[in-house]
Amino acid sequence: VPPAQQSGDTPGTGLRERRRAKVRQEIYRTAMRLFHEQGYDETTVQQIAEGAVISESTFYRYFPTKADIVMEDELDPLFVSTFRAQPAELSSLAAFRASLLSVLSTMSDEGQARQRERFALILSVPDLRAAMLDQLIGGVDLLAAEVALRTGRPATDTHVRALAGAVVGASIAVMFSTDWQHDANLATLLDAAITALPDSLNL
């Protein structure tokens, strides 16, 4: 037992943690493969457990629900650090936009493709769409906290929350647009929407 519980973010070099991470990844990959082959609803937790050679109850120790496998998003922490690194003279909106572009551009093409597919999956499965709201609310809270930091206002300030909500809402609205699958580039789309947002409010 390590003398001090390490803070959650540190990767962790303990043997335990690595084993855990490995199992987790095995579950993740098996599940994604099955979702891809058979569809989400058609894949049972039992099948995933069998594929990853663990018991069903172990599965639930790694992912609270089946939907959480897909909800997994490694981009949030990256986004936060990027946002904080933006020059102070930028407005929050501009900083958001810059961070967005920066994060998206660091993704490999394959990474983009995977995000894309993941997103399409979420869009098409009610259960996953549903699971996304908490994710979204979390996103708003996160952004509000960062904006609060930047501006010195409290995170519960109506203006701060409205800004965060509007930005996330606009992003979602554009992403959930029915006809973006042909559109090659999510980054361009989002960038345009965010840039135009102030003007859009005058429509």
Next chain:
Amino acid sequence: VPPAQQSGDTPGTGLRERRRAKVRQEIYRTAMRLFHEQGYDETTVQQIAEGAVISESTFYRYFPTKADIVMEDELDPLFVSTFRAQPAELSSLAAFRASLLSVLSTMSDEGQARQRERFALILSVPDLRAAMLDQLIGGVDLLAAEVALRTGRPATDTHVRALAGAVVGASIAVMFSTDWQHDANLATLLDAAITALPDSLNL
């Protein structure tokens, strides 16, 4: 055979339709009462069915899922008609704000209290929060369609969608703020947020 199929909204004078509406309401009330008394998760569909003196399968013929009972929102159509009635010279944002105030003000105190409770329920139950996203997306689509109508732009236009998303997002963000339960008035809160939105974007 009825001589003319009546448009869906008309109350309907057929014996069948009235019975249906009555049963639906009975289910709704029974469910809400039970949710109030025992909590949402602690109430089974079977109990609701028993309380409404129907079978479980009949329940599912009226509400596709248990969550849909709570999702029921009669305000949307009212909002749409109010929004359309706004003078054309108002910007979409202003029209939205005016409609919002108008709709909220027509609600009785008791109606407001019920909405409030309903909202608190949704906030506290993961299952309901989850179910809300589709509702929200629907709201964005609805609003986008109306804005498109007002401005003559296509409903899929990025500006239009961004506007709709931002407005809904900001509203949600404010409503999901942790500390509004003490605040008596939702209307005031929302009004402030929407009014300040353009300025907020400059934070």
Next chain:
Amino acid sequence: VPPAQQSGDTPGTGLRERRRAKVRQEIYRTAMRLFHEQGYDETTVQQIAEGAVISESTFYRYFPTKADIVMEDELDPLFVSTFRAQPAELSSLAAFRASLLSVLSTMSDEGQARQRERFALILSVPDLRAAMLDQLIGGVDLLAAEVALRTGRPATDTHVRALAGAVVGASIAVMFSTDWQHDANLATLLDAAITALPDSLNL
């Protein structure tokens, strides 16, 4: 109401009967198409009813169960008449074999293909396999009755029933053999099995 209920087999020229036949066929075709497109279990009775533009309960007035659509076999009456037409000097077994070949040979290639596919469907769906037993028992009874007619013995005679059972059983056993899908010709297979049956008993 017709003065005399016509015997079930007569095609019937009444307007009623023709309408009935037409609806029945419409149901049959819609169902088969859907089974083909989506699979049997994945097709609900409601979908079939919608596709045939009738109500669900009407469906059940034409087919007692969903499985009965597939169970429909128009070959039995043909087989009986062919069997009766066999020369009296043939043994029952020989007559059976001759009738079998005769009936199968009258089928068009397309008809054979359809029978083949139908059979594969039955094999692969538990529900259909299950539904088949009554069909089979019916077949045994039918055959026993015919053999009884031919031989002058009572249809309940143990020898008669054993013969009928053995013939049907052997046919089934061969048809349910795991590896016949590559084998182009069901007729050849069955013929060989029946011909060799007496010898097989000495194994």
Next chain:
Amino acid sequence: VPPAQQSGDTPGTGLRERRRAKVRQEIYRTAMRLFHEQGYDETTVQQIAEGAVISESTFYRYFPTKADIVMEDELDPLFVSTFRAQPAELSSLAAFRASLLSVLSTMSDEGQARQRERFALILSVPDLRAAMLDQLIGGVDLLAAEVALRTGRPATDTHVRALAGAVVGASIAVMFSTDWQHDANLATLLDAAITALPDSLNL
């Protein structure tokens, strides 16, 4: 990890296994009692579960379907071992007959009565008749495998399958004869049918 995986049939000394067997038997007995008292269709799985003091979902962990309770046949393995013990010089048919008699004679009168009743139940309930086909196919496959073993031919050989099918088919045909309930002895009946089978083929 247990040092050696015990063969499935061995009773098993683990506490877990014994408990499982006990629960299974409790379900079986409760169900049979209820079927006897109220009829099969009139007995719900819920009642069985209540009677066995388990939950409905546990029931389905022990028996995949309600029908499988009745399908349970402990005679198959006994039959196989008896069949294998027959002297090699007997023909397969003769060996089958000898095994049949042997197995039936070891059954107590009460056991016979139970089998009888079980069979009558199956005959009278469509759902059970239906479930029986898979059982039958299994029986044919089993017998074919044994015959293959005895004769050195492949189990998929047409002669082998035809023989197995014919024997099972003849047995079924006789058992499903309408008027055997007065006939005290199933063994005698089956024996006669099997013995006469080769001659019957010449009818």
Next chain:
DNA sequence: ACATGCGGGACTGCCCGTTCAT
């Protein structure tokens, strides 16, 4: 007469809490 709608039961799948085995 005909369709619509409801009762109700079988069954599946998700998820959680407890118990057993190592």
Next chain:
DNA sequence: ATGAACGGGCAGTCCCGCATGT
């Protein structure tokens, strides 16, 4: 004491029979 097995329990889907209304 850690992890697997197992049971409980509930949501939800589909099939089918019967009552009811048009």
